[in-house]
Amino acid sequence: MSRALDPSLRRQLADRIRFYRELGIYEFYRRPVDSRGADNTARDPSLDEEEASSMISPTIPRARAADPEDDLFSAPKPEAGVSDPARALAIIREDLGACTRCRLHKQGRQQIVFGVGNPKADLMFVGEAPGADEDEQGEPFVGRAGQLLNNMIKAMGIRREDVYIANIIKCRPPGNRVPERDECETCSPFLLRQIAAIQPKVIVALGAVAAKTLLAINAPMAELRGRWYDFRGIKLAVTYHPAFLLRDPRQKKEAWKDLQRVMQELGLTVGAAR
Ligand code: URA
Numbered sequence: 001m002s003r004a005l006d007p008s009l010r011r012q013l014a015d016r017i018r019f020y021r022e023l024g025i026y027e028f029y030r031r032p033v034d035s036r037g038a039d040n041t042a043r044d045p046s047l048d049e050e051e052a053s054s055m056i057s058p059t060i061p062r063a064r065a066a067d068p069e070d071d072l073f074s075a076p077k078p079e080a081g082v083s084d085p086a087r088a089l090a091i092i093r094e095d096l097g098a099c100t101r102c103r104l105h106k107q108g109r110q111q112i113v114f115g116v117g118n119p120k121a122d123l124m125f126v127g128e129a130p131g132a133d134e135d136e137q138g139e140p141f142v143g144r145a146g147q148l149l150n151n152m153i154k155a156m157g158i159r160r161e162d163v164y165i166a167n168i169i170k171c172r173p174p175g176n177r178v179p180e181r182d183e184c185e186t187c188s189p190f191l192l193r194q195i196a197a198i199q200p201k202v203i204v205a206l207g208a209v210a211a212k213t214l215l216a217i218n219a220p221m222a223e224l225r226g227r228w229y230d231f232r233g234i235k236l237a238v239t240y241h242p243a244f245l246l247r248d249p250r251q252k253k254e255a256w257k258d259l260q261r262v263m264q265e266l267g268l269t270v271g272a273a274r
Contacts, residue, residue, distance in 0.1 A: 085119035088197035104171035115166030135172035145242040207241025
Protein backbone atom coordinates (compact mmCIF):
# COMPACT_ATOMS: atom_id res chain seq x y z
CA MET A 1 0.00 0.00 0.00
CA SER A 2 1.22 3.50 -0.78
CA ARG A 3 1.55 5.99 2.03
CA ALA A 4 0.55 9.60 1.44
CA LEU A 5 3.38 11.82 0.30
CA ASP A 6 4.56 14.40 2.80
CA PRO A 7 2.67 17.60 1.83
CA SER A 8 5.76 19.79 1.73
CA LEU A 9 7.62 17.27 -0.46
CA ARG A 10 4.55 17.06 -2.69
CA ARG A 11 4.55 20.85 -3.07
CA GLN A 12 8.28 20.90 -3.87
CA LEU A 13 7.79 18.20 -6.48
CA ALA A 14 4.84 20.03 -8.00
CA ASP A 15 6.93 23.20 -8.27
CA ARG A 16 9.81 21.33 -9.86
CA ILE A 17 7.54 19.65 -12.41
CA ARG A 18 5.87 22.96 -13.24
CA PHE A 19 9.35 24.40 -13.81
CA TYR A 20 10.24 21.57 -16.23
CA ARG A 21 6.96 21.97 -18.08
CA GLU A 22 7.71 25.65 -18.59
CA LEU A 23 11.00 24.55 -20.15
CA GLY A 24 9.02 22.34 -22.51
CA ILE A 25 10.15 19.12 -20.80
CA TYR A 26 7.32 16.65 -20.40
CA GLU A 27 9.11 13.30 -20.17
CA PHE A 28 10.53 12.01 -16.91
CA TYR A 29 12.56 8.88 -16.48
CA ARG A 30 13.31 6.68 -13.54
CA ARG A 31 16.91 6.35 -12.58
CA PRO A 32 18.16 2.77 -12.23
CA VAL A 33 17.55 1.17 -8.88
CA ASP A 34 20.46 -0.89 -7.56
CA SER A 35 20.20 -4.51 -6.49
CA ARG A 36 19.35 -3.57 -2.91
CA GLY A 37 16.40 -1.55 -4.14
CA ALA A 38 18.08 1.78 -3.38
CA ASP A 39 17.55 4.51 -5.93
CA ASN A 40 20.71 6.45 -6.73
CA THR A 41 18.93 9.76 -6.29
CA ALA A 42 18.51 11.34 -2.90
CA ARG A 43 14.93 10.72 -1.92
CA ASP A 44 12.81 10.24 1.12
CA PRO A 45 13.74 6.74 2.38
CA SER A 46 10.27 6.34 3.85
CA LEU A 47 8.71 6.18 0.38
CA ASP A 48 7.91 2.75 -0.95
CA GLU A 49 8.87 1.69 -4.46
CA GLU A 50 5.50 2.40 -6.05
CA GLU A 51 5.33 5.86 -4.56
CA ALA A 52 8.88 6.71 -5.56
CA SER A 53 8.21 5.50 -9.10
CA SER A 54 5.06 7.49 -9.47
CA MET A 55 6.89 10.62 -8.39
CA ILE A 56 9.19 10.60 -11.36
CA SER A 57 7.58 8.48 -14.03
CA PRO A 58 4.34 9.77 -15.54
CA THR A 59 4.06 6.57 -17.57
CA ILE A 60 3.35 4.39 -14.55
CA PRO A 61 -0.41 4.04 -14.11
CA ARG A 62 -1.65 5.90 -11.13
CA ALA A 63 -4.28 4.08 -9.17
CA ARG A 64 -5.05 6.65 -6.50
CA ALA A 65 -8.01 9.00 -6.69
CA ALA A 66 -7.43 12.30 -8.43
CA ASP A 67 -5.51 14.90 -6.50
CA PRO A 68 -5.13 18.24 -8.31
CA GLU A 69 -1.36 17.99 -8.06
CA ASP A 70 -1.32 14.45 -9.46
CA ASP A 71 -2.25 15.89 -12.84
CA LEU A 72 1.16 17.48 -12.97
CA PHE A 73 2.73 14.05 -13.31
CA SER A 74 0.79 13.19 -16.43
CA ALA A 75 0.73 16.63 -18.04
CA PRO A 76 -0.62 16.34 -21.59
CA LYS A 77 1.55 17.90 -24.25
CA PRO A 78 -0.22 20.70 -26.15
CA GLU A 79 -0.33 18.59 -29.34
CA ALA A 80 -1.79 15.54 -27.56
CA GLY A 81 -4.83 14.23 -29.39
CA VAL A 82 -4.00 16.12 -32.60
CA SER A 83 -4.02 13.48 -35.32
CA ASP A 84 -2.81 15.66 -38.20
CA PRO A 85 1.02 15.56 -38.04
CA ALA A 86 1.36 18.94 -39.79
CA ARG A 87 -0.89 20.57 -37.21
CA ALA A 88 0.89 18.79 -34.35
CA LEU A 89 4.24 20.07 -35.65
CA ALA A 90 2.84 23.59 -35.86
CA ILE A 91 1.70 23.35 -32.23
CA ILE A 92 5.14 22.12 -31.14
CA ARG A 93 6.77 24.99 -33.06
CA GLU A 94 4.46 27.45 -31.37
CA ASP A 95 5.27 25.96 -27.96
CA LEU A 96 8.98 26.35 -28.70
CA GLY A 97 8.38 30.05 -29.38
CA ALA A 98 11.36 32.41 -29.43
CA CYS A 99 13.17 29.93 -27.22
CA THR A 100 15.43 31.20 -24.44
CA ARG A 101 15.63 27.91 -22.57
CA CYS A 102 19.41 27.51 -22.92
CA ARG A 103 22.43 29.75 -23.35
CA LEU A 104 22.47 29.41 -27.16
CA HIS A 105 19.79 32.06 -27.62
CA LYS A 106 22.28 34.71 -26.51
CA GLN A 107 25.34 33.31 -28.24
CA GLY A 108 24.79 34.61 -31.73
CA ARG A 109 21.96 32.48 -33.08
CA GLN A 110 20.06 34.27 -35.83
CA GLN A 111 17.05 32.01 -35.81
CA ILE A 112 15.68 28.71 -34.56
CA VAL A 113 16.03 25.86 -37.04
CA PHE A 114 12.99 23.71 -36.28
CA GLY A 115 12.96 21.04 -38.98
CA VAL A 116 11.81 20.59 -42.56
CA GLY A 117 10.08 18.08 -44.76
CA ASN A 118 7.08 15.83 -45.04
CA PRO A 119 5.12 15.70 -41.77
CA LYS A 120 3.98 12.21 -42.80
CA ALA A 121 7.45 11.00 -43.77
CA ASP A 122 8.37 7.33 -43.42
CA LEU A 123 11.99 8.33 -43.04
CA MET A 124 13.46 10.93 -40.72
CA PHE A 125 17.06 12.10 -40.53
CA VAL A 126 18.38 13.58 -37.30
CA GLY A 127 21.59 15.61 -37.34
CA GLU A 128 23.48 17.45 -34.66
CA ALA A 129 22.94 21.21 -34.78
CA PRO A 130 22.54 24.00 -37.32
CA GLY A 131 25.67 25.49 -38.82
CA ALA A 132 26.15 28.99 -40.26
CA ASP A 133 24.11 28.35 -43.44
CA GLU A 134 21.27 26.73 -41.54
CA ASP A 135 21.27 29.56 -38.98
CA GLU A 136 21.00 32.05 -41.83
CA GLN A 137 18.31 30.22 -43.81
CA GLY A 138 16.32 28.67 -40.94
CA GLU A 139 16.42 25.20 -42.48
CA PRO A 140 18.50 22.16 -41.49
CA PHE A 141 21.20 20.78 -43.77
CA VAL A 142 21.37 23.48 -46.42
CA GLY A 143 25.17 23.97 -46.43
CA ARG A 144 27.87 21.68 -47.80
CA ALA A 145 26.92 18.81 -45.50
CA GLY A 146 23.34 19.36 -46.62
CA GLN A 147 24.31 19.02 -50.29
CA LEU A 148 25.86 15.67 -49.49
CA LEU A 149 22.82 14.62 -47.48
CA ASN A 150 20.64 15.55 -50.47
CA ASN A 151 22.80 13.33 -52.67
CA MET A 152 22.53 10.49 -50.17
CA ILE A 153 18.73 10.86 -50.12
CA LYS A 154 18.62 10.92 -53.92
CA ALA A 155 20.78 7.81 -54.10
CA MET A 156 18.14 6.07 -51.99
CA GLY A 157 15.60 6.74 -54.73
CA ILE A 158 13.66 9.41 -52.85
CA ARG A 159 13.54 13.20 -52.67
CA ARG A 160 14.47 15.58 -49.86
CA GLU A 161 10.84 16.68 -49.65
CA ASP A 162 9.74 13.06 -49.01
CA VAL A 163 11.67 12.82 -45.74
CA TYR A 164 11.74 14.90 -42.56
CA ILE A 165 15.02 16.43 -41.40
CA ALA A 166 15.76 17.86 -37.96
CA ASN A 167 18.59 18.22 -35.48
CA ILE A 168 19.14 17.35 -31.84
CA ILE A 169 19.41 21.05 -31.07
CA LYS A 170 17.71 23.87 -32.88
CA CYS A 171 20.13 26.75 -32.44
CA ARG A 172 23.62 27.16 -33.84
CA PRO A 173 26.35 26.67 -31.22
CA PRO A 174 28.96 29.45 -31.47
CA GLY A 175 31.74 28.55 -33.89
CA ASN A 176 29.91 25.30 -34.67
CA ARG A 177 31.22 23.74 -31.49
CA VAL A 178 29.78 20.41 -30.39
CA PRO A 179 26.58 20.96 -28.41
CA GLU A 180 26.94 20.72 -24.65
CA ARG A 181 25.12 17.93 -22.88
CA ASP A 182 22.74 20.30 -21.06
CA GLU A 183 21.88 21.99 -24.37
CA CYS A 184 20.98 18.58 -25.85
CA GLU A 185 18.94 17.72 -22.77
CA THR A 186 17.05 20.99 -22.86
CA CYS A 187 16.33 20.95 -26.59
CA SER A 188 15.84 17.28 -27.46
CA PRO A 189 12.39 16.97 -25.82
CA PHE A 190 11.09 19.10 -28.72
CA LEU A 191 12.68 16.71 -31.21
CA LEU A 192 11.10 13.78 -29.39
CA ARG A 193 7.73 15.46 -29.76
CA GLN A 194 8.39 16.04 -33.48
CA ILE A 195 9.20 12.33 -33.84
CA ALA A 196 6.04 11.39 -31.96
CA ALA A 197 3.97 13.64 -34.26
CA ILE A 198 5.52 12.33 -37.48
CA GLN A 199 5.78 8.67 -36.43
CA PRO A 200 8.28 7.75 -39.16
CA LYS A 201 8.95 4.09 -39.89
CA VAL A 202 12.70 4.65 -39.69
CA ILE A 203 14.96 7.24 -38.08
CA VAL A 204 18.54 7.66 -39.26
CA ALA A 205 20.80 9.28 -36.66
CA LEU A 206 23.55 11.19 -38.47
CA GLY A 207 26.72 11.04 -36.42
CA ALA A 208 27.66 10.41 -32.85
CA VAL A 209 25.89 13.34 -31.19
CA ALA A 210 22.53 12.38 -32.68
CA ALA A 211 23.03 8.69 -31.97
CA LYS A 212 24.24 9.12 -28.42
CA THR A 213 21.54 11.62 -27.51
CA LEU A 214 18.68 9.58 -28.96
CA LEU A 215 19.91 6.23 -27.71
CA ALA A 216 21.51 7.39 -24.46
CA ILE A 217 24.44 5.12 -25.29
CA ASN A 218 28.02 6.27 -25.01
CA ALA A 219 29.85 4.19 -27.62
CA PRO A 220 32.10 4.88 -30.59
CA MET A 221 30.55 5.12 -34.06
CA ALA A 222 32.09 1.79 -35.04
CA GLU A 223 29.94 0.10 -32.40
CA LEU A 224 26.84 2.21 -32.96
CA ARG A 225 26.58 1.52 -36.71
CA GLY A 226 25.45 -1.67 -38.40
CA ARG A 227 22.46 -2.63 -36.26
CA TRP A 228 18.88 -1.65 -35.66
CA TYR A 229 17.70 0.02 -32.49
CA ASP A 230 14.18 0.25 -31.17
CA PHE A 231 13.45 3.92 -30.50
CA ARG A 232 10.03 4.06 -28.84
CA GLY A 233 8.71 1.49 -31.32
CA ILE A 234 10.45 3.11 -34.32
CA LYS A 235 13.42 1.49 -36.03
CA LEU A 236 16.56 3.57 -35.69
CA ALA A 237 19.83 3.21 -37.60
CA VAL A 238 23.08 5.12 -37.11
CA THR A 239 25.34 6.31 -39.90
CA TYR A 240 28.14 8.79 -40.37
CA HIS A 241 27.41 12.50 -40.33
CA PRO A 242 27.70 14.02 -43.85
CA ALA A 243 30.22 16.58 -42.52
CA PHE A 244 32.43 13.68 -41.43
CA LEU A 245 32.05 12.09 -44.89
CA LEU A 246 33.19 15.36 -46.46
CA ARG A 247 36.33 15.16 -44.36
CA ASP A 248 36.87 11.43 -44.97
CA PRO A 249 35.19 10.47 -48.27
CA ARG A 250 36.58 6.92 -48.01
CA GLN A 251 33.85 6.22 -45.45
CA LYS A 252 31.09 6.97 -47.97
CA LYS A 253 30.88 3.32 -48.97
CA GLU A 254 30.27 2.40 -45.34
CA ALA A 255 27.53 5.03 -45.09
CA TRP A 256 26.00 3.63 -48.27
CA LYS A 257 25.84 0.19 -46.65
CA ASP A 258 23.93 1.75 -43.76
CA LEU A 259 21.53 3.47 -46.13
CA GLN A 260 20.98 0.28 -48.10
CA ARG A 261 19.83 -1.44 -44.93
CA VAL A 262 17.40 1.44 -44.41
CA MET A 263 16.18 1.14 -48.00
CA GLN A 264 15.58 -2.57 -47.54
CA GLU A 265 13.54 -1.86 -44.42
CA LEU A 266 11.45 0.72 -46.30
CA GLY A 267 11.10 -1.39 -49.45
CA LEU A 268 13.03 1.12 -51.57
CA THR A 269 15.00 0.02 -54.61
CA VAL A 270 18.09 1.67 -56.07
CA GLY A 271 17.41 3.48 -59.33
CA ALA A 272 13.89 4.42 -58.34
CA ALA A 273 14.76 8.13 -58.07
CA ARG A 274 11.96 10.34 -59.31
N1 URA B 1 25.06 19.68 -39.51
C1 URA B 1 24.04 19.24 -38.77
O1 URA B 1 24.19 18.35 -37.93
N2 URA B 1 22.85 19.78 -38.97
C2 URA B 1 22.63 20.72 -39.86
O2 URA B 1 21.49 21.15 -39.98
C3 URA B 1 23.71 21.17 -40.63
C4 URA B 1 24.92 20.64 -40.44
